[in-house]
Amino acid sequence: MLFSVITKLACLLPWKNWLPYRLLLSFLEITAGIPMISELTVLPWRIRWPLLLGLTSFGGLCAAAQTSCMIQGTGLKISTYLTEKLVTMSVTSLLCLGIFGILF
Numbered sequence: 001m002l003f004s005v006i007t008k009l010a011c012l013l014p015w016k017n018w019l020p021y022r023l024l025l026s027f028l029e030i031t032a033g034i035p036m037i038s039e040l041t042v043l044p045w046r047i048r049w050p051l052l053l054g055l056t057s058f059g060g061l062c063a064a065a066q067t068s069c070m071i072q073g074t075g076l077k078i079s080t081y082l083t084e085k086l087v088t089m090s091v092t093s094l095l096c097l098g099i100f101g102i103l104f
Contacts, residue, residue, distance in 0.1 A: 003029040003062035019043075023051070030060040046100050054093035058085050 007028050015021050022040060026033035037051050064085065068078045 003060070003065070004032055007032040026051075027055060027058065027060055029062040030055060030058075033060055046097075049100070050093040050096040053096045054089040057092040058089035 007025060010016070010025050010028075019040070019042065022036055026036040033055050034052060037048055037055060040048060043051075064078070064082055067081055071078065071081070
C-alpha cells in the first residue's frame with residue numbers, strides 16, 4: 001500500500017510525463033507500474049511488451065521490500081534475491097525482444 005501511495009504522489013509532480021521518470025516510477029509497484037507502461041503510447045508496442053514482461057518478472061521494489069521483511073533473521077541476503085530478480089527480468093525482456101525479432 002505504501003508504494004502505491006508513493007507512486008500516486010509522485011505522479012502529481014511536474015515532471016510526471018518525462019519518459020525516463022515514468023519508466024523508473026513504474027518499477028516501484030507492479031500494480032501501478034503495468035498501466036503506466038502500457039499507457040506510454042510514445043513507445044512502440046515492441047518496446048512496451050518487453051518492459052511489461054520485465055516488470056512482471058521482477059515484481060517491483062514493493063515486492064522486494066516485502067521479501068526483505070520476510071527474510072530478516074534467516075541469514076538470507078536481499079542482495080542475492082535482488083540480483084536474481086534483475087537477471088530474471090533481463091532474460092525475460094531479452095527473450096521477448098528476440099521473439100519479436102523472429103516473428104515480426
